[in-house]
Amino acid sequence: MESPHYFPALMMLSDDRHSLVEEFLLEFGIDPAAEAAPIQYLGMIPASDEAVQTSLQKCRVVTENECCSICLEEMNVNDECHKMPCNHAFHHTCILTWLRTSHVCPLCRFPLQTNKE
Ligand SMILES: [Zn+2]
Ligand SMILES: [Zn+2]
Numbered sequence: 001m002e003s004p005h006y007f008p009a010l011m012m013l014s015d016d017r018h019s020l021v022e023e024f025l026l027e028f029g030i031d032p033a034a035e036a037a038p039i040q041y042l043g044m045i046p047a048s049d050e051a052v053q054t055s056l057q058k059c060r061v062v063t064e065n066e067c068c069s070i071c072l073e074e075m076n077v078n079d080e081c082h083k084m085p086c087n088h089a090f091h092h093t094c095i096l097t098w099l100r101t102s103h104v105c106p107l108c109r110f111p112l113q114t115n116k117e
Contacts, residue, residue, distance in 0.1 A: 027109070047103035051113035056095065057083040069106050070094035086110035 047055075059082070061075045068075050068090045075081055081089040082096075088107045090098070103112045 044102035045114045046101055047099040047112040048115040052099050055085050055112050059083050068094050070098050
């Protein structure tokens with residue numbers, strides 16, 4: 001069993017390092033100083049399973065030095081990645097974990113469908 005996933009980007013918010021995730025949280029009016037707070041407590045809405053299944057597109061990294069903005073790790077050319085409909089690419093596990101927490105693209109906030117009642 002895997003331990004609960006915490007986004008490394010969130011754990012680094014106390015660093016000076018400028019992080020897209022920090023910007024993202026600020027846009028939502030969330031204080032990134034609430035550092036180690038697991039992202040699921042941050043009041044975001046997850047994408048629906050259906051939206052996750054139909055929206056992500058499997059592809060390969062084509063640009064060198066591209067980073068996955070979720071885990072901030074570099075993606076190597078020809079690595080498998082998954083694209084959101086907005087054309088932003090992330091590691092498959094990263095974007096899956098992200099979408100279970102938030103239904104919007106971490107880069108441009110392109111929204112996927114949620115499980116609205
Ligand atoms: Zn990643
Ligand atoms: Zn995007």
